[in-house]
Amino acid sequence: xxxxxxxxxxxxxxxxxxxxxxxxxxxxxxxxxxxxxxxxxxxxxxxxxxxxxxxxxxxxxxxxxxxxxxxxxxxxxxxxxxxxxxxxxxxxxxxxxxxxxxxxxxxxxxxxxxxxxxxxxxxxxxxxxxxxxxxxxxxxxxxxxxxxxxxxxxxxxxxxxxxxxxxxxxxxxxxxxxxxxxxxxxxxxxxxxxxxxxxxxxxxxxxxxxxxxxxxxxxxxxxxxxxxxxxxxxxxxxxxxxxxxxxxxxxxxxxxxxxxxxxxxxxxxxxxxxxxxxxxxxxxxxxxxxxxxxxxxxxxxxxxxxxxxxxxxxxxxxxxxxx
Numbered sequence: 001x002x003x004x005x006x007x008x009x010x011x012x013x014x015x016x017x018x019x020x021x022x023x024x025x026x027x028x029x030x031x032x033x034x035x036x037x038x039x040x041x042x043x044x045x046x047x048x049x050x051x052x053x054x055x056x057x058x059x060x061x062x063x064x065x066x067x068x069x070x071x072x073x074x075x076x077x078x079x080x081x082x083x084x085x086x087x088x089x090x091x092x093x094x095x096x097x098x099x100x101x102x103x104x105x106x107x108x109x110x111x112x113x114x115x116x117x118x119x120x121x122x123x124x125x126x127x128x129x130x131x132x133x134x135x136x137x138x139x140x141x142x143x144x145x146x147x148x149x150x151x152x153x154x155x156x157x158x159x160x161x162x163x164x165x166x167x168x169x170x171x172x173x174x175x176x177x178x179x180x181x182x183x184x185x186x187x188x189x190x191x192x193x194x195x196x197x198x199x200x201x202x203x204x205x206x207x208x209x210x211x212x213x214x215x216x217x218x219x220x221x222x223x224x225x226x227x228x229x230x231x232x233x234x235x236x237x238x239x240x241x242x243x244x245x246x247x248x249x250x251x252x253x254x255x256x257x258x259x260x261x262x263x264x265x266x267x268x269x270x271x272x273x274x275x276x277x278x279x280x281x282x283x284x285x286x287x288x289x290x291x292x293x294x295x296x297x298x299x300x301x302x303x304x305x306x307x308x309x310x311x312x313x314x315x316x317x318x319x320x321x322x323x
Contacts, residue, residue, distance in 0.1 A: 023192050023203055025306065025307070028203075029201035029203055030130060030202055031082065031084065031145045031202050031204070032082040032202065033081065033082040033128075033146075033199065034200075035195075035198045035199060036079060036198075037080065037081050037146075038290070038294065044126075046228065046229030047228060047229060047230030047251055047253060048123055048229055048230035049148065050121050050122075050123050051077055051078075051122050051126065051148055052077060052078030052121050053075050054075050054118065054119055055073045055074065055075040055117070056076060056116075056117065056139045057073075057074045057116075057139025058072065058073050058111055059141070060140075062094045062107055063095065064095060065096075065172065065173040066173055066174070068175065068212065069093045069094065069096060070095075072090055072140065073088065073089040073111060073115065073151075074089075075087060078119070081146050084136075084143040084144050086143070086144045087148065088142075088144050088146075088148075089122045089147070089148045089154070090147060090149040090150065091152075091162075091164040091167065092151075092168050092169075092319065094167070096167070096169075096171045097164075103160075103162065110162065113159075114156055114159040114160065115156055118156050118157065118159055119156070119157060121154070122153075122154055123152055123153040124149060124150050124151040124153070125150055125282075126146070126148065126287055127147040127282070127284045128145055128147075128284060129145065129284055129285055130204060131144060149282065150168055150282070150319070151164060152164050152165040152253075153165060169319065170280050170322070170323055174213065174280070174323075175213060176214055176215050179240045179241045180240070180241055181210070181211065182211075182214035182241075182283075183246075185209050185210035185211070185314070186216075186240065186248060188205075188207040188209075189206055189210060190206075190313065191310045192307040194308060195294065203307055210283065212282060213280065213282055213283070213319075214283055215240070215279070216238040216240050217239045217277070218236040218277045220277065222265050222266055222269060225263065226266075230253055231254045232251070232252050232262050233250065233251055234250045234252070234262050234265070235250075236250050238316075247312060248316055250279070250281075250315065250316050250318055251316070251317045253318075256318070257321065258320060258321060261277060278322035279318050279320075279321065280322040281316040282319060283314060283316060284314070284315055284317055289310050289312055289313055290313075293308055293309075293310045
């Protein structure tokens with residue numbers, strides 16, 4: 001039987017975790033974001049972030065479910081991002097859903113004819129997650145820390161709009177990191193930020209077990225369910241393995257069963273849900289936590305001259321119910 005803390009303890013757990021000692025001033029940053037990009041995140045304040053992008057390369061084929069069931073589209077943003085400066089756009093579950101016949105016979109053909117080297121706008125979650133920093137190579141797989149993932153729409157001018165919004169689900173056989181790895185990642189991931197001129201610098205301490213997709217059981221605190229553009233956010237007590245719980249932010253998209261479940265919990269009063277939600281989703285740096293660190297409660301931007309820990313830096317973007 002799963003051992004759980006009471007939800008009344010969850011807010012205490014989430015609010016009062018001890019801070020790690022400050023980092024040395026000469027520690028080099030893991031990556032950097034421009035002030036303009038961070039302020040654009042704050043301005044849009046949504047799960048349906050709109051990022052102008054020109055796609056310059058793609059992976060050769062759609063990945064299998066065990067990998068991620070996606071095709072990665074790599075390119076350059078119309079907003080200067082930082083360093084590394086490439087962006088990856090990842091529509092979900094292309095291995096399961098075929099393109100409309102009017103657009104092309106395969107996803108590769110669709111992207112080659114309608115997207116590649118054209119000015120587009122990618123719409124979806126503005127994921128921050130450093131990948132391939134040491135082993136990436138343009139144009140299809142560059143080092144990056146900015147993604148639109150899941151990408152739910154691509155708007156490419158005269159080429160029209162490609163809608164992926166109904167693809168957000170769990171495909172049988174879809175890969176995840178092992179439960180113990182997910183537990184160690186959620187527990188051990190740390191992130192610091194400082195402001196230097198016109199850029200925000202980030203210092204990452206990332207367990208080697210961290211990956212992309214993970215499964216957790218979640219008890220959502222009804223007092224911390226919030227509507228946000230495109231869906232909901234919630235603070236939950238989660239387990240990747242029995243006996244070890246963590247506080248974690250969840251994001252769900254409108255018109256999904258999981259979003260409806262979390263919205264219902266939010267209107268149920270302060271009663272602890274009687275059951276856990278088995279959720280399969282995408283780990284990400286929580287950009288809302290970043291914004292809370294570099295602004296005060298009134299929204300005034302702070303100077304942040306020294307390394308400052310971002311509390312509760314990770315979140316889970318929910319794709320669906322765990323199989």
